[in-house]
Amino acid sequence: MQAKEVKDQLKFLISEASSIDPSLEKRLDEVYRWIKDKKNGLLNTKKPLMAFLLELINDAEVWLELQLLTKEEQQAALNLFTPPVRYWYSYLFPKWLNELDPKLYKWKPKMMGGQFTQEDxxxxxxxxxxxxxxxxxxxxxxxxxxxxxxxxxxxxxxxxxxxxxxxxxxxxxxxxxxxxxxxxxxxxxxxxxxxxxxxxxxxxxxxxxxxxxxxxxxxxxxxxxxxxxxxx
The missing domain is CATH 3.40.1350 (Trna Endonuclease; Chain: A, domain 1)
Structure with a gap:
């Protein structure tokens, strides 16, 4: 997925989330506003940034699908995941959506600026x-x-x-x-x-x-x- 497609998908997911999960809508909108005015060619050169955006899109899609299920169906779906994935979607990801992330404002500019090198x-x-x-x-x-x-x-x-x-x-x-x-x-x-x-x-x-x-x-x-x- 290229930068233009990423922007389009984020806009689509923001619209979808508006009637399902306002906390997801708010977080996706925050990310979209961060990248929307950046040139697509520039974004495509920033591999960690693009990887993060694709990861967020995937998580948002899974999260929205889970929210459309009944509690029983949701638990059955979560039980199909590995324990780390289940922990992510049942606890950490929704916690990130709903709470202030004090580090987000520090690492976003570093990622955009190419300072995040993934040395490990x-x-x-x-x-x-x-x-x-x-x-x-x-x-x-x-x-x-x-x-x-x-x-x-x-x-x-x-x-x-x-x-x-x-x-x-x-x-x-x-x-x-x-x-x-x-x-x-x-x-x-x-x-x-x-x-x-x-x-x-x-x-x-x-x-x-x-x-x-x-x-x-x-x-x-x-x-x-x-x-x-x-x-x-």
Whole structure:
């Protein structure tokens, strides 16, 4: 989908949402007004921005379809999703629609300005592949990453979604980032989370990260916000 199609689809979804979910209408309108006067050719060159817009369009379409169902039908539809996807649509996405996002106004200009480089994209792809190879499930969303301090939403064998942030910063600086992360999770009422710092030179660090992620997805108690380092 190119920029013009994205703009047209956003306008269509804003119209659809007006009679179904005003909170979605408001958020989509905010995003549309952000991009509507930008030249289509310019928008097409900004890959992270376009990826975010396409992701938002997809989420909005799914959300609107869910809103047209009865409560029983909606729950049945959600039960067909993997636990991370179910957690996203049943909790985090509607929470983002209905609440003030204090980080949105910081990352929007960075994304438009090309400052959002996704340096950890290869790492997160490798972690995702390792998790799925072990029959776990994963969800990645720009909003979760940039507004909710969550790189990946992960689920293991117990089918419980867990929000995780990965960072390669040194132990010296990880404490302050951990506190910021925890504050963000509290703001969004995320009831448990995992903060994983790692040394990328450590042998098989990805497998170690996935071991910790899957174990805690299955076992971490509500109200727990743990910090681990690899190597420990």
């Amino acid at each position: 994209a290869k790492l997160l792809t490798a972690i995702t592949n390792e998790i799925t190879s072990r029959q776990g499930s994963v969800l990645q969303r720009y909003v979760a990453d940039l507004s909710m301090a969550t790189d990946l939403i992960v689920s293991g064998s117990q089918e419980q979604a867990l929000c995780i942030q990965f960072t390669s910063i040194s132990e010296e600086f990880s404490d302050s980032k951990y506190q910021e992360w925890k504050t963000t999770l509290f703001k969004w009422s995320i009831d448990r989370g995992l903060f994983l710092s790692f040394d990328p030179s450590y042998p098989e660090f990805i497998k170690q990260l996935v071991n910790i992620a899957l174990y805690n997805s299955n076992n971490l108690k509500i109200g727990s916000y743990l910090k681990f380092s690899v190597p420990s």
